Amino acid sequence: MTQDSRSLSLVGYDSYKESPSASPILLDGLDGNDDTPDQGLGFDSSLEITSQQPERNSRAFKLEDSSADGISHLDDLDMIPLTTKFDTQMKMGSPMAMPPETLPPVKPITATDLVYSSLAHLPSYFFEQTHFRIERKCLLEMCKLRRNYLIVSKQDALSCFHLHPKLPEQGLKPVEDRLSRMPHLLNLREDKTSTSAENNDYKRELYNGAVDVPTFKEFRQNFERCLEIIRDKNLSRFSEKRLQYLLNKFPVFQYLHSKEELKQSKKVPHKDFYNCRKIDLNLLLSSCFSQWQLNEFIWAKLRKEPNRIIYQTTDGKHITLSQLFKVDFEETNMFCNGLKIINDSFLEWYKVIYLAKYHLINSEPETYIELHDRQFRYYLIAKTFLEFDNYTNGEYLAELLQEFLIKPQESSKYQLCQLSVDFQFYLHYGDSNVDNWWMVFSNWLNHYNLFSDNICWNIRISRIYPKLYQTGKVKNFQDFLNLIFSPLFNAQSCSHKSLGPILSKFLSRIASFDLCIQDSDDYIWKQFTEVNCLPQNWTSNGDNPTISQYMYYVYANLAKLNHVRRVLHQTTFTLRSSCSPTSMNRTSQFSSTRNFTEHTEAILNNFLLASGGFLNAENLWYAPPSLIYVFYLSQIPMVVAPLNSIADPKGTTTLEDQAATGIVLEPPKHYSKNPFMKFFEMGFKISLSSESILYNHSYTREPIIEEYSVAASIYRLPSADLCELLRNSVITSGFASTLKVIWLGISLTPHDYFMENTGFVNNWYDCKPNTSLDHNVPIIRRQYRNSTLSGEWRLIIA
Structure with missing residues (x-):
């Protein structure tokens, strides 16, 4: 049949490229207008079914095969080997995509490509001349309020010099304090550091409170303006x-590009999950070792020094280790000396009662509990082994910290942490210039050589004003604030140079102040005072006081302190906060015109005033959607x-134990119900933390590795996900920016490469075109995160 003008010549791109000798497929006469009659099939005696003609008619498809020097029929196409790239993908189960044969080289993202990833660098007229939709403009208005509060308080990364010079050891002389038996290392020489007259005048203004902080x-x-924004129904x-779109978009990205991510990850030699820096951003000092480690340590001390005096009662009676663990106060209630000294009953009492009642306020327990009570034994165990200020001067806690935390981290090289310690509200002996909590704790660290380059410190502030007021330690809320910040301002002034080196050494290693909002905080008011x-x-x-009052006045004092320290070329601090799950059922008393919960109040305060981040991010999942979305936009x-957050149902105490200790157990929680993986898929700046190893039933010497390993095994996380979580922990940590240049290849100095914004206030620039060699996060993953965030900002400001 003659080929007409309607005939088509189709050439498969992949097949033609891989087999250039193949001829095109000819599709002729597909309209059915051929006049040649169809031939039937005839029967043969030997073959049963034979064709009556040796050749098929002209309506059949013809495929010329150069190798066979003949024509292959359409019926024989299934015998041709699968040599195309599409068929290879189908055999391997890959997505039905047709990428080019050779992938183009990865082009590094420059700062000019990131127009919408960060709006902090845009001029003010940009916000004035751009036309917004009313409900979306409000989100940008909230982000601008946050940026202003953080810059005024010097919580941005550029305001902190991030320099940690080694203090000179000369001039330090131990002075024995006969009252506390704690050697205070005081600086006996005059500080010869000279400053200009302008700096001295400016410092005097700062000491007098001349800091432009919003009232x-x-x-x-x-706050009420932001509350009005997030409660808008349309928004x-x-x-x-x-948020639902972001949650569903990430699995599609992984489905299409998982193999390319794996390919880029394998190109990085000797840099996997174990060789990347990982920082535990919220590890508690009161529980930074596991249960079995504490048991082994106690048994070692019992074998080595059983007659060591560990406590002295008010009537002068001494209690030794052997008396504490072997001899009971009552013969009818003998103490079981088993292998597990620290059991679940003690841990629950320690967490619920001791940390809330005896830990934060240094008071004698003999006025509350009797010597023969089992709780008094629990108190002695906690006071002896888990406190730094006790009869043994915190020797046991120092050994625990040195053996199970500092030495393993320094030997591993890639593990670091920010250790959180509770600020204890007490005055030792009335001299607030020397014997306050700051000096006692810093002297304890210096005496036992607990300063480590792998550890930064967080100061946890609890909302226990009612307890202090009832005990008579404070008369008003200002006294509460003075207990925290007055020693710090006195240490910076010129009249208290004797406090210099030790306290300054500790302050240079503090990353943030954490305001803890817990279930045990007092809520019911007796007298409704104007806030x-x-x-x-x-x-x-x-x-x-309300959560907002705590947050604002801690923020205001921290802002003044940061201004003073910045003038003195010292490090500045950031503010963080947490949120209690029970706050969702409490109505906030901060506003007299609007009704909202303390849960919303705590999260909104963190958004406005805190640069260090949000702790216990599980509770953010139950916040209003607008507030969650603005957390994502601000990164x-x-x-x-x-x-x-998991409660072990097998480790619960009996009803008799609960009645004796007054403990109310929470229902057990499942790991899979924690929303952290959803936050990660949506693109939040989230990282994992061990927090309380003592309650996690950890059986390894590397709890942060165990935390990531459990997440990787449950959610089947690939290397790209794990390395991205590790990178988030490093970039949002309080360690020096000079170290982040080495660890991640990022800097605060502008470059022409990838630029990433955190918190809507800090811009981090890549120092080289490809920093994957430092953190092993594939470039395609970072491009996806950047393009997704840019798309959300384009949608808002369009």
Whole structure:
């Protein structure tokens, strides 16, 4: 048949490229207008079915085969080997995509490509001349408020010099304090550091309170404005849809590009999960070792020094280790000396009762519990082995910290942590310049050589004003704040140079201040006082101030302290906060015109005032969608501890034990119900933390490795996911920026490469075109995160 003008010549691109000798497939006469009649089939005696003609008619498809020097029929196409790239992909189960034969070289992202990834560097007229939709413009308005609060308080990374010079050891002389038996290392030489007259005048202004911090009234107005924004129905529906879109977009990206990510990860030699820096951002000092490690340590001390005096009662009676663990106060209630000294009953009492009642306020327990009670034995165990200020001067806790935390981290090289310690509200002997908590704790660290380059410190501040007011330690809320910040301002002033080196050494290693919002915080008010009153006027018959009052006044004092330290060329501090799950059932008392919960109040305060991040990020999942979405847009750091939130149903105490200790156990939680993986898939700056190893039933010497290993095994995380989590922990940590240049290849100095914003205030620039050799996060993953965030900002400002 003659080929007409309607004939098509189809050439398969892949097959033609791989087999250039193959001829095109000819499709002729597909309209069915051929007049040649169809031939039937005839029967043969030997073959049963034969064709009556040796050749098929012209309507059949013809494929010329050069290798066979003949024509292959359409019926024989299934015998041709699968040599195309599409067929190879189908055999391997890959997505039905047709990528080019040779992938183009990866082009590094420059700063000019990141127009919408960070709006912190844009000029002010950009926000004035751009036309916004009303409900989306409000999100940018909230981000601008956050940026202003953080820059004023010097919580941005550029305000901190991030220099940690080694203090000279000369001039340090141990001075024995006969009252506390704690050697205070005081600087007996005069500080010869000279400053200019302008700096001295500026410092005097800062000491007098000349810091331009927004007033509490302005903060309350901004808070209510943000509350009005996040409660808008249209914005809530919009934010909920965007969050759902982000959650569903990441699996599609992994489905299409998982093999390319694996290919890029394998190109990085000697840099996998184990060889990347990993930082535990919220590890508690009170529980930074496992249960079996504490048991082994106690048994070793019992065998080595059983007659060591560990406590002295008010009547002068001494208690030794052997008496504590072998001889009971009552013969009818003999103490079981088994292999497991630290059992679940003690851990629950220690967590619920001791940390809330005896740990934060240094008071004698003999006025509350009897010597023959089992709780007194628990108190002695906690006071002896888990406190730094006790009869043995914290020797046991120092050995535990040195043996199970500092030495393993320094030997591993790739593990670091930010250790959180509770600020204890007490005055030792009335001299607030020497015997305050700051000096006692820093002297303890220096005496036992517990300063390590692998450890930064976080100071946890608890909301226990009512307890302090009832014991008479404070008379108003201002006294509460003075216990925390007055020693720090005195240490910076010129009249207290004797406090210099030790306290300065400790302060240079502090990363942040954490405001802890816990279930045990007092909530019920007896006297409704106006929240706008000054802290010195807040007596309120012992009523606990609101979360916003705590956050603002801690923020204001921290801002003043950061200004002073920046003038003195010292490191500055950031602010972080947490949120209690029970706060969702408590109505906030901060506003008299709007109804909202303490849960929303705590998260919104963190958004406005805290640069260090949000602790216990599991609770953010139950916040209003608009508030969650603005956390994503701002890329606020978040810390989550999935293993710590699990309650072991096998380790619960009996009803008799609960009645004796007054413990109310929480229902057990499942690991899979923790929303941290959803936050990660959506693109939040989230990282994992061990938090309380003592309660996690950890059986390894590397708890942070165990935390990531459990997550990797449950969610089947590939190397790219694990390395991205590790990179988030490093970039949002409080370690020096000079170290981050080595660890991640990023700097605060502008470069023409990839630029990443954290918290809507800090811009981190890649120092070279490809930094994957430092952290092993594939470039394609970073490009996806950047393009997704840029797309959300384009949608908002379009």
